Amino acid sequence: MLTHTKCASQRGFTLMEVMAALAILSIALVILIKSQTESLSNVASISNYERAVFYTENALHWTFLDLNHAESWEEFQSVTTEEEDGDYVIVTTVQQADMEGEGEIQAVMLKIIAATTWKDGRHEGNFELETWYLWGQEL
Amino acid sequence: MGAGAMKKAFTLIEMMVAVLLGSIIVMVTAGVLSSSIKAWEAIQIRVSENYNRRTVLDLLKRQSSSLFIRKFTVSPGGNTPLNTSNGSQLPEGVFYFRGDGQSINFLSTVSFLSDFPGKVAVRYYVVQGQPEDDGSFLDLENSRIDYDPEMDFESQVGDANLEGGLYLYLEEKNLFLSEINNDNGDTDLGGGPTPAVTGLDGNGTEVGDPEMSGEVIDTHTMSLIGPLRYFGFRYRIPGTHGVNEADDESNWSEFWDLDAGDGYPTAIEFTFVFENGASEDTATEDLPTIRMVIPVYDEENLKRGKRDEKRF
Numbered sequence: 182m183l184t185h186t187k188c189a190s191q192r193g194f195t196l197m198e199v200m201a202a203l204a205i206l207s208i209a210l211v212i213l214i215k216s217q218t219e220s221l222s223n224v225a226s227i228s229n230y231e232r233a234v235f236y237t238e239n240a241l242h243w244t245f246l247d248l249n250h251a252e253s254w255e256e257f258q259s260v261t262t263e264e265e266d267g268d269y270v271i272v273t274t275v276q277q278a279d280m281e282g283e284g285e286i287q288a289v290m291l292k293i294i295a296a297t298t299w300k301d302g303r304h305e306g307n308f309e310l311e312t313w314y315l316w317g318q319e320l
Numbered sequence: 321m322g323a324g325a326m327k328k329a330f331t332l333i334e335m336m337v338a339v340l341l342g343s344i345i346v347m348v349t350a351g352v353l354s355s356s357i358k359a360w361e362a363i364q365i366r367v368s369e370n371y372n373r374r375t376v377l378d379l380l381k382r383q384s385s386s387l388f389i390r391k392f393t394v395s396p397g398g399n400t401p402l403n404t405s406n407g408s409q410l411p412e413g414v415f416y417f418r419g420d421g422q423s424i425n426f427l428s429t430v431s432f433l434s435d436f437p438g439k440v441a442v443r444y445y446v447v448q449g450q451p452e453d454d455g456s457f458l459d460l461e462n463s464r465i466d467y468d469p470e471m472d473f474e475s476q477v478g479d480a481n482l483e484g485g486l487y488l489y490l491e492e493k494n495l496f497l498s499e500i501n502n503d504n505g506d507t508d509l510g511g512g513p514t515p516a517v518t519g520l521d522g523n524g525t526e527v528g529d530p531e532m533s534g535e536v537i538d539t540h541t542m543s544l545i546g547p548l549r550y551f552g553f554r555y556r557i558p559g560t561h562g563v564n565e566a567d568d569e570s571n572w573s574e575f576w577d578l579d580a581g582d583g584y585p586t587a588i589e590f591t592f593v594f595e596n597g598a599s600e601d602t603a604t605e606d607l608p609t610i611r612m613v614i615p616v617y618d619e620e621n622l623k624r625g626k627r628d629e630k631r632f
Binding site for chain 2: 206213227247250
């Protein structure tokens with residue numbers, strides 16, 4: 182009887198215990214692998230984002246350049262350009278700012294918005310920059 | 321005997337299976353951790369590269385946006401360009417604006433390599449490779465040009481053919497420029513004191529004081545970024561560009577000299593082609609490229625429509 186009790190206390194793990202241990206181990210491994218995969222995809226995302234920032238800034242510079250010489254700003258109200266075979270789409274819009282309540286100022290202020298969108302895996306990335314441009318005085 | 325049997329140790333098979341399972345678990349875990357560390361390192365390198373690119377582009381942008389614009393008393397393209405920078409006002413080798421495909425010289429109001437206030441003569445160029453510890457980068461292939469004032473500018477222009485292992489260098493010469501009153505009737509745009517200029521005005525009358533010349537206070541040089549597969553400049557020819565007009569080569573010049581009498585370009589374009597650890601066999605066109613266009617805000621460039629019409 183004594184022998185039997187000792188034997189029972191030294192028995193191996195049950196199937197349930199082993200399965201629970203394996204499940205915990207699997208969850209830990211899945212979490213590790215998932216975080217590692219995310220890190221790798223973040224490298225690509227950072228790079229894509231950085232390129233989008235360059236393209237957006239450059240689109241603003243182009244708009245300034247075009248407006249510096251344009252006869253009228255209206256033709257640049259909405260300009261769409263593509264980079265890298267359409268991977269990045271940049272839409273630049275020029276709107277006349279509302280100058281009401283600014284006294285006798287006759288200046289035309291333009292609000293320029295450059296918005297870039299790109300495919301980032303299953304998501305769509307977007308980046309936007311906004312600035313102002315003094316078109317000149319309304320004669 | 322029964323109790324002894326219950327206390328027996330693991331069998332060889334049990335031990336082998338346990339060790340095998342343990343090894344697999346350790347290997348998988350180590351592999352995952354190793355990949356994570358590599359990914360982390362890659363992110364750090366990429367972030368650092370991006371930060372460096374961003375800083376250099378911002379620097380280029382800020383310095384070229386802060387061009388010290390030379391005023392003309394005769395409109396560019398007129399019969400007699402005034403105030404040549406080959407006069408005694410600017411020190412030798414310093415130019416208001418002169419550039420070719422892989423180097424550019426201009427006068428800026430922003431200095432990055434020193435705290436000295438005032439104008440700075442800026443020069444950007446590329447060097448192929450990195451110098452030895454005791455060597456000079458100027459012994460390597462480079463696009464830096466010491467222009468000979470006696471020779472024609474176009475005959476000295478580089479052909480922008482350096483490719484691979486390029487490092488972008490910035491050279492700054494802090495200047496002390498004398499000041500005079502510009503009494504030749506030109507309109508001052510309110511941009512502060514006019515530097516001393518000498519030369520002949522439209523009537524052939526000498527203006528400025530040839531004795532008051534500029535002086536180089538200090539020179540600093542720094543390598544900014546590299547290695548690059550290619551780095552180049554282009555200069556936009558003044559002219560109206562409609563929204564539906566495609567931008568093509570005819571809108572750009574590979575070199576520019578202010579003294580040629582055409583005024584300033586309306587924009588400068590920088591092209592960076594990064595190597596990113598790509599092999600030498602990778603074509604330049606397949607490498608990541610960044611083109612940045614920086615408008616030049618010269619008074620002449622801000623006239624709407626035709627240049628002789630109303631100003632901005």
